[in-house]
Amino acid sequence: MKRYLISGGAGFIGSALANQLATAGHEVRVIDDLTTGNRDSLLPSIHFTRGDVQDVSRLWSLLQDVDCVYHLAARVSVAESILYPGDYNRINTGGAVSLMEAMRDAGVSRVVLASSGAVYGTQSQQPVQESTVLNPDSPYAVSKLAAETYIHTIGRLWGIETVSLRIFNAYGPGQPLPVSHAPVVSRFLRQAVTGGSVVLYGGGQQVRDFVFLSDVVDSLVQAAEAPNVNREVINIGSGNGTSIAQLVDQMESVINKKINRIINAERTTGVKTLIGDISKATQMLGYRPKVSLAQGLERMAQEDNRFKLK
Numbered sequence: 001m002k003r004y005l006i007s008g009g010a011g012f013i014g015s016a017l018a019n020q021l022a023t024a025g026h027e028v029r030v031i032d033d034l035t036t037g038n039r040d041s042l043l044p045s046i047h048f049t050r051g052d053v054q055d056v057s058r059l060w061s062l063l064q065d066v067d068c069v070y071h072l073a074a075r076v077s078v079a080e081s082i083l084y085p086g087d088y089n090r091i092n093t094g095g096a097v098s099l100m101e102a103m104r105d106a107g108v109s110r111v112v113l114a115s116s117g118a119v120y121g122t123q124s125q126q127p128v129q130e131s132t133v134l135n136p137d138s139p140y141a142v143s144k145l146a147a148e149t150y151i152h153t154i155g156r157l158w159g160i161e162t163v164s165l166r167i168f169n170a171y172g173p174g175q176p177l178p179v180s181h182a183p184v185v186s187r188f189l190r191q192a193v194t195g196g197s198v199v200l201y202g203g204g205q206q207v208r209d210f211v212f213l214s215d216v217v218d219s220l221v222q223a224a225e226a227p228n229v230n231r232e233v234i235n236i237g238s239g240n241g242t243s244i245a246q247l248v249d250q251m252e253s254v255i256n257k258k259i260n261r262i263i264n265a266e267r268t269t270g271v272k273t274l275i276g277d278i279s280k281a282t283q284m285l286g287y288r289p290k291v292s293l294a295q296g297l298e299r300m301a302q303e304d305n306r307f308k309l310k
């Protein structure tokens with residue numbers, strides 16, 4: 001049995017991780033301010049604290065006797081970060097620094113950071129490897145890169161093991177559906193099952209690396225256990241590129257229904273292509289994604305009432 005603290009552990013990825021660790025018999029503590037998270041998604045055995053990841057003294061008391069910390073607390077919308085870069089700097093970057101300060105004083109030995117594939121920005125060479133020169137193009141991406149750098153630097157100074165996972169486009173049951181800037185998979189699937197239309201910017205030609213929730217959780221579990229990963233940054237994706245138009249094709253076969261597409265060829269959103277090279281994850285963590293996009297969409301439709309065909 002090990003003790004874990006998960007910041008942002010009431011969120012989409014954090015709650016799945018927390019529940020999996022608790023089910024495996026570990027003691028799990030969660031700190032989350034519930035800006036987007038939901039404490040009801042956590043199993044009753046999990047010790048939940050509502051609080052801010054910038055609160056060093058609160059963190060310090062939660063960190064006592066913890067073996068490993070997962071740092072997931074963050075603001076997660078690229079579009080919102082363009083409007084409110086100060087918040088992203090304060091919470092995503094400042095939160096990582098606060099956590100490291102508290103960890104240093106509590107004597108915790110390892111932290112796993114949920115970083116993002118967004119740090120790569122526009123890249124002509126695909127799939128992207130960890131050695132690629134980074135080209136972050138939003139305050140969100142910069143805040144994640146700064147968090148990586150702070151965690152690795154403070155870790156080196158104080159002898160804390162650190163590992164950053166650059167997660168690509170995660171999707172799965174429980175994925176948030178905020179009113180504005182919802183992630184593409186949950187937004188499109190919800191539209192599809194309720195009989196709405198989907199808007200394909202740039203004709204839906206942007207290519208992304210969609211990785212299913214349980215594969216991301218497996219990689220986080222592996223990152224806490226793996227030897228020789230200190231100071232490493234590791235891509236976590238599916239290793240495959242899927243265009244947004246192909247995503248809609250897949251949704252049509254899963255729900256067995258035609259989805260009305262509205263093509264907006266003039267406007268585009270985000271980088272054209274972003275696919276992660278996952279060979280380092282395979283080699284260092286033994287990571288192998290198990291769930292195909294078709295299977296993952298099927299599971300979303302079966303396991304989450306919001307995505308059941310109406």
Ligand SMILES: NC(=O)c1ccc[n+]([C@@H]2O[C@H](COP(=O)([O-])OP(=O)(O)OC[C@H]3O[C@@H](n4cnc5c(N)ncnc54)[C@H](O)[C@@H]3O)[C@@H](O)[C@H]2O)c1
Pocket residue numbers: 007008009010011012013014031032033034035036037038051052053054071072073074075076091095114115116117166167168169170171176
């Ligand atoms: N979902 C993805 O595709 C994806 C991809 C790359 C990286 N990530 C990273 O993974 C992590 C989890 O993302 P998610 O998709 O589960 O998003 P999420 O919004 O569901 O989870 C983030 C959690 O952090 C909490 N939080 C926000 N600000 C906080 C604060 N100041 N103090 C304490 N808690 C706070 C929120 O309430 C929420 O529960 C984030 O760090 C995100 O940047 C996610």
